Amino acid sequence: MGERIGVTDEEWEVIGALLPPEHGRGCRPAQDNRPYFEGMMWIARTGAQWRHLPDEYGKWNSVFRRYRRWVTTGVFDAMLETLGELAGRDTSADMIDSTVVRAHHCAVGIKRGLSKPRRLADREAASPPSSTPDATPEVSRSASC
Template identity: 45%
Template sequence: MTRHVLTDAQWAVIEPFCLGKTTDPGQTGRDPRLFLEAVLWIVRTGAQWRELPVEFGKWNSVFKRFRRWVKADAFYNMFRTLAADADFEYAMIDGSIVKVHRSGQGAKGGLRARP
């Protein structure tokens, strides 16, 4: 089994928005965390659904479940909740990669009137 991408703290925040909880009526999926790991694997690798590793389950079943979650706006609700409490863990601005345009550095040019 591959290692999990989601930490337990992240899963605790996301879990209430998952479809198919034991309290929901009707048939539920086996493991919503494994399903989310499969979706994150697809997003991270950019692979096609047919290339999903067998350890996540049958690719077609995972894809059909993904489509049901999309239609029910489950991912949208998760994103809204996670975006409300953004920690910017991976956001970094460094002066070595940010360049200022010539006109912003005081170089010749700008908004002066020229003869």
């Protein structure tokens, strides 16, 4: 399936401390957060569906449920804030935001040969007439003048 996507031991020392401790559900003991976190990274990096998560990260449904629980409780927001503060102290670390990344005009999906985007009025004029009457009757211009 390819190369394993994960974190180094040094990275895990920082990230692992930011994740909440898991408690077992029922009679099952809780498992370590690292394979679950690495599975979430695999999904984010590959863009695959949860069901396609390799078995080495655990059952896809378990990883997904833990991911949803962390999202709803704000674990990732707190992690980003803490890592941002740590990176702010370290001048060698940089973070990039999608708002500063510019895409080439070919990447936005504009069809070649269109000089300007179509306006809504142009689309309405080009569309076939509707078979249902308008909901509001038109007021004649002679009556309003």
